[in-house]
Amino acid sequence: MLRQIEGSRAVAESVALCRPEVICAYPITPQTHIVEGLGEMVKSGQLKGCDFINVESEFAALSVAIGSSAAGARSYTATASQGLLYMAEAVYNASGLGLPIVMTIGNRAIGAPINIWNDHSDSMSMRDAGWLQLHAETNQEAADLHIQAFKLAEELSLPVMVCMDGFILTHAYERVDVPTQQQVDAFLPPFAPRQVLDPAAPLSIGAMVGPEAFMEVRYLDHQKQSQALELIPELSREFRDAFGRDSGGLLRGYRATDADTLVVAMGSVNGTIQETVDQLRAEGMKIGSVSLCSYRPFPAEALRRALGCASEIVVVEKCVAVGMGGILSMEIRNALSGLPLTVSTVVAGLGGRAITQKALRAVFQRAQFGQLQPLTFLGLNENVVSRELERQRDRRHSGPPAENILRDLRSPVCP
Amino acid sequence: MPVTELKFYQTGTFTIGNRLLGEEDRAGQSAANRANSLNCGHRACQGCGEALGARYAIDAAIRASKGQLVVANATGCLEVFSTPYPESSWQIAWMHSLFGNAAAVATGIAAAMKVKGRNDVRVLAQGGDGGTTDIGFACLSGMFERNDDVLYVCYDNEGYMNTGVQRSSATPPAARTATTPAMGVEPGNRFGQGKSIPLIAMAHQIPFVATASVANLRDLEDKIERATLMRGARYVHVHVPCPLGWGSEPSDTIKVARLAVETGLFPLFEAEFGALSGHTAIRRRVPVEDYLRLQKRFAHLFRPVVDVARIAHIQAIADHNIERFDLLN
Amino acid sequence: MQKPFATTLDPGSSLTNHTGTWRTERPVYVDRLPPCNNACAAGENIQGWLYDAEGGDYRRAWGTLVVENPMPAIMGRICYHPCESSCNRGQLDTAVNIHAVERFLGDEAIRQGWAFEAAPSNGEHVLIIGSGPSGLSAAYHLRRLGHRVTLCEAQPALGGMMRYAIPKYRLPRNILDAEIDRIVAMGVHIRLNTRIDDPVSEMKQSGCDAVYLAVGAQLAQRAYIPAGDAKRILDALSLLRAMEGDEPPRLGRRVLVYGGGNTALDAARTAKRLGATEAIVVYRRTREVMPAHDSEVREAEDEGVQFRWLSTIKKEEGTTFTVEKMKLDEKGFPQPTGELETIDADALVLALGQNVDLEFLKDIEGLGIEKGSVVVDSQMMTGSPGVFAGGDMVPSERSATTSIGHGKKAARHIDGWLRGKAWAPPARHPLASFDRLNTWYYSDAPKSVQPVLDEARRLSTFDEVSSGLDPSTALFEARRCLSCGNCFECDNCYGVCPDNAVIKLGAGSRFKFNYEYCKGCGLCAAECPCGAIEMIQEQA
Structure with a gap:
């Protein structure tokens, strides 16, 4: 049914249709509306057979989900930013134990400085934690990905993060087609755990593994993620057959087949990128874009096929590996190694900084002519930065630069 | 003609079993078919109090739950010595996740059992004092506060033994650990620190809180069995000597635990919904010195000279417990 | 279900890890000699019959008791019970009231009419001179060993000093008679009023192959006291003996x-x-x-x-x-x-001790006398082959209990001598001393007070001063036994082993160690209440 609803509500309803049995909730902006919605549905009786638990921290939230999942219950939680870091240990643990938990990440920057707005630093920090990470481009996709995520997680016995941009998606009201219960039931079978805590068939789950087998355990995890590279497109096709729309998959190209310049990005920014592509196409530039849905597993082969015919690759990413540069772009460079093309990194939208078509357009045009620096911080206030750098050169200073920058921004001498 | 009333059997109730007692009057551990939930072949040190306490407690819980038990285990000695790949000593449905989340994992298991209608299954979480009083405290408190249907059992050996004997918030004053060395003006762990999780648990007004000791098996089994059959959040804190960390003889594990009780340093009591509801009286009161002398972690209290003041301070702690919990009656 | 590799393990799979290899010391179950048994001059297995009594099986307890001593009802009354003086429980609260339980068992046997098993007569014929505790004991044990026994007594009734020197208020005669009759009923040939003047000739004449001399020490020792009226002075033995006659002395x-x-x-x-x-x-x-x-x-x-x-x-x-x-x-x-x-x-009653009447031994070749007593070797045999002696006649503590012990010991040696195969007593276990006990496990149980007749009644009659235990107090008293040095199946070792390395073999079969897993921590030995586990060094 088509409805104009908030992204968080769409996700909450979608998750509810998946018949989760245990939901752990801890508030953190911007995912809070999702668990609020689910809590309401459990309380009202709309969502039956589900235990909704208000826990004391994100660490507890995921830990409770670990317990419930190991005991055979379909388990869900959501978090963001600091919360994800606070549960980091449990994030690794859930995947190490092969528990098919689905967790929504309302992507948000990580402090300090504390910041509630969107970028991808949080989920990126957990990129090696062994979870599958799927990025939603729209609220419709965010809703749909959760339905696929449970199926994916349970088929592989691996946890899945569904990443959606904080505020941009979580708090945006859009038209979303919320499927019916029958549709979801037909697509998603009840959870049949690979192993379960059952007094009748005791097992010891979570052994200590030493050097003699640890490597093998990790290798098998890696193999399992590789299996996901086949399963994700399969589920996406299956989803299209059942629900009549494209959602998910490893990646999606937009006007990409004949492009010389290809832009790669994850999440909602693809919408802006596609509009910019349309503009530039209208002006005759052979440009296209690729929206990467599956960040983990990283679809290197698919990216090589999708990007290999272009000469300029611009990776727009909402995070930065401080001291190194782009993360996604580095991985893409690695995937494309040996091909005659250039990969440039555009770090954009950190801490919720707006990514405008104008700025993108300028960057893409520079790329077209090979003038784009290997690493660009999109929309960086050069003045503020250079003044601060200058000040730091003058005297060694320990203390947060953010205070100085704020002062400069308010100061009349600053342009 | 008056005859002294027949009061006790040959060994009273202090031994584990006795051929003269009916099965119902023996400790559960005397049964030839006891669960042995923690099986032979585990890698605990010789005379490990925690291995003993864990088998006592889990066997009792198994008995009370008629085998319908699932256990979540915090990281620590117990976890490491029981489940190093490729062998597990547990004969029960058991799970280990992390150091600080056993209570939360158990909450999750209990939630799963609830939604699946498995009301017959009891959920137990267990960990050492580090995993309970320190790193796992937030999850524990959360579990208590929500009154989740979990029995949490802490095996308190008064320090981080698995990592090489470091101080925890359960380490007693004066005790030498790797991080509270026996040197300087105040050798060993400082006085006036630490916390009592049983009392904190009581402050959560949960249905049941109790302390127990490996030196008093019947008391321990009784508390675990009753706690297993209750609903809501329950907490049992079991004192388990660590020969390695305490510097006591492996053969003295139970003796040391017994002296902790008999000195008053480890009071045995229980509480319901935040109010004290019972205690186990001291049978033969002894001075703390008897307890301290058996442990190398307190050796600096006796050599090169007897540290009368600090021993008196520890005695005062014991005396305070005795008064507070009315342990002589 | 395909469980994950390495991180999920099968239950109980640690059985493949044999932690017994860590061990430097191993526990072993031992049996030690309880101090009561050690102290008993009659060689009773006191702990053994208390063990049976603890279970309430008095018939069995009595059976165990009479293997060593056929007169528990008598002994329970007149023995001065050194067993109780040495009882380890005495260091804990008060000693187990062993003699009272013994007496209870003896009385119970009389009440229930329990009899000794008829022994086969497949041996030789032994003459016993004297029917005091030693002679009766020897007669009983020789009958059990299959020998024919002729018992000669100079007095008109059996019992020796038990009858003629121990007052009725300490040993009622119905009790004495009942236990003697039970021995006689085993087929002992009795000759009363028969004083033997030449034991060796008598032995040969009556077709016997050995003789046991057990006439006791019956000559009252006199002291020289210048006396004006000697009839005012008498000796204690005469007084006590006269109490058995019709006319009590004045x-x-x-x-x-x-x-x-x-x-x-x-x-x-x-x-x-x-x-x-x-x-x-x-x-x-x-x-x-x-x-x-x-x-x-x-x-x-x-x-x-x-x-x-x-x-x-x-x-x-x-x-x-x-x-x-x-x-x-x-x-x-x-x-x-x-x-x-x-x-x-x-009146003055002289109670200055007794001497052995050696007169009838003078013709026995090789029989040695020293300091008024008959010399015997370690096998209770005098210097004359086939002539054995015991009780108050030989140098030792003079008590009915010792005499009973002598009778038993002599019977076993006589049997060995007759069968040409010397009897060797079984090796004694090391003593179960108090310091080996873990007394924490024993409850604080006071000795049950033996009900006593009130003073008035005691003084006016010759009724027995102490009355016996009833079944419940006897059971209680028996259960106060600490079972020093011998497993009583309390399950402590089984319970306290952190490695489940003790195997429970079931009621009466005790336990065994599973050395595959025992790490040798020693907790079982430390927590064994009765000291029945020992730690011994492992050999390389």
Whole structure:
């Protein structure tokens, strides 16, 4: 049914249709509306057979989900930013134990400085934690990905993060087609755990593994993620057959087949990128874009096929590996190694900084002519930065630069 | 003609079993078919109090739950010595996740059992004092506060033994650990620190809180069995000597635990919904010195000279417990 | 279900890890000699029959008891129970009231009519001279061993000193008769009123292959006391023996008893019962060094017997007895002070000890005599082959219990001698000393008070002073036994092993160690209440 609803509500309803049995909730902006919605549905009786638990921290939230999942219950939680870091240990643990938990990440920057707005630093920090990470481009996709995520997680016995941009998606009201219960039931079978805590068939789950087998355990995890590279497109096709729309998959190209310049990005920014592509196409530039849905597993082969015919690759990413540069772009460079093309990194939208078509357009045009620096911080206030750098050169200073920058921004001498 | 009333059997109730007692009057551990939930072949040190306490407690819980038990285990000695790949000593449905989340994992298991209608299954979480009083405290408190249907059992050996004997918030004053060395003006762990999780648990007004000791098996089994059959959040804190960390003889594990009780340093009591509801009286009161002398972690209290003041301070702690919990009656 | 590799493990799979290899010391179950057994002159397996009694199976307990001693009802009354003095429980609260349980079992056997098993007669024929505790014991054990026994007694009834020296208030005669009859019923040939003057000839004439001499020490030791009226002076043995006759002796209102042994007290207490208003024991030393047993002294005091310590009787003139005060020298010997007093009394009973009548032994070739006693070797045999002797005749402590022990020991050696295969006593286990116990596990259980007849009744009759335990108090008392040194299946080792390395074999079968997993921590040994586990060094 088509409805104009908030992204968080769409996700909450979608998750509810998946018949989760245990939901752990801890508030953190911007995912809070999702668990609020689910809590309401459990309380009202709309969502039956589900235990909704208000826990004391994100660490507890995921830990409770670990317990419930190991005991055979379909388990869900959501978090963001600091919360994800606070549960980091449990994030690794859930995947190490092969528990098919689905967790929504309302992507948000990580402090300090504390910041509630969107970028991808949080989920990126957990990129090696062994979870599958799927990025939603729209609220419709965010809703749909959760339905696929449970199926994916349970088929592989691996946890899945569904990443959606904080505020941009979580708090945006859009038209979303919320499927019916029958549709979801037909697509998603009840959870049949690979192993379960059952007094009748005791097992010891979570052994200590030493050097003699640890490597093998990790290798098998890696193999399992590789299996996901086949399963994700399969589920996406299956989803299209059942629900009549494209959602998910490893990646999606937009006007990409004949492009010389290809832009790669994850999440909602693809919408802006596609509009910019349309503009530039209208002006005759052979440009296209690729929206990467599956960040983990990283679809290197698919990216090589999708990007290999272009000469300029611009990776727009909402995070930065401080001291190194782009993360996604580095991985893409690695995937494309040996091909005659250039990969440039555009770090954009950190801490919720707006990514405008104008700025993108300028960057893409520079790329077209090979003038784009290997690493660009999109929309960086050069003045503020250079003044601060200058000040730091003058005297060694320990203390947060953010205070100085704020002062400069308010100061009349600053342009 | 008056005859002294027949009061006790040959060994009273202090031994584990006795051929003269009916099965119902023996400790559960005397049964030839006891669960042995923690099986032979585990890698605990010789005379490990925690291995003993864990088998006592889990066997009792198994008995009370008629085998319908699932256990979540915090990281620590117990976890490491029981489940190093490729062998597990547990004969029960058991799970280990992390150091600080056993209570939360158990909450999750209990939630799963609830939604699946498995009301017959009891959920137990267990960990050492580090995993309970320190790193796992937030999850524990959360579990208590929500009154989740979990029995949490802490095996308190008064320090981080698995990592090489470091101080925890359960380490007693004066005790030498790797991080509270026996040197300087105040050798060993400082006085006036630490916390009592049983009392904190009581402050959560949960249905049941109790302390127990490996030196008093019947008391321990009784508390675990009753706690297993209750609903809501329950907490049992079991004192388990660590020969390695305490510097006591492996053969003295139970003796040391017994002296902790008999000195008053480890009071045995229980509480319901935040109010004290019972205690186990001291049978033969002894001075703390008897307890301290058996442990190398307190050796600096006796050599090169007897540290009368600090021993008196520890005695005062014991005396305070005795008064507070009315342990002589 | 395909469980994940390595991180999920099968339950109980650690059985493949044999932690027994860590061990440097191993526990072993041992049996130690309980101090009560060690102290019993009759060689009773006290702990053994208490063990049976603890379970309430008195028939079985009695059966275990009489393997060593056929007269528990008697022994439970007259033995001075050194077992209780050495009982480890005495260091905990009070000793187990062993003699009371023994007496209970003996009385129960009489009440229930339990009999000894008829023994096959497949051996030789043994002559026993004297039917006191030693002779009866030897007769019983020889019958059990299959030998024919002829028992000669000079007196008209069996029992020796038990009948003729122990007052009825300590040993009722129905009890004495019942236990003797049970022995006789095993097929012992009895010849009463038969004094043997030449044992070896008698042995040959009656077709016997060995003889056991057990006539005791029946000659009262005299002291020279210048006396004006010798009829006022008599010896304790005569007094006590006369109590078995029809006419009780007349002693008068005030009676002196001279001596410090149990017999002196028996005489004094008997005198009180015969109507003396005062019975005064005169003894040359002090109460502390008096040979009489403390319980006897206490009972005598309770009954009003008086004592004059550090006193000797110098002479008698009519009813006036002159007494000299003594004092102890540095070595504890009494020395005269020259200080004299007089006491008026109607009679003086001498209780100064007994000697062995050696007259009838003079013709036995090779039989040695030393210091008034018959010399025997370690097998209770005199220098004359086939002639054995025991009881008060041979050098040892003179008590009914020792005599019973001698009878048993002699019977076993006689059997070995007759069968040409010397009997070797089984090796003794090391002693189960108190320090090996973990007494924490024993409850604090006070000794049940033996009900006693009230004073008034005690003094006017010869009824038994102490009454027995009833079944519940007997059970309670038996269960106070600590089972020193021997497993009583308390399950502690089984329970306290952190490695589940103790295997419970089931009721009566005790336990065994599973050395595959035992790490040798020693907790089982430390927490064994009765010290029945020992840690021994592992060999490389």
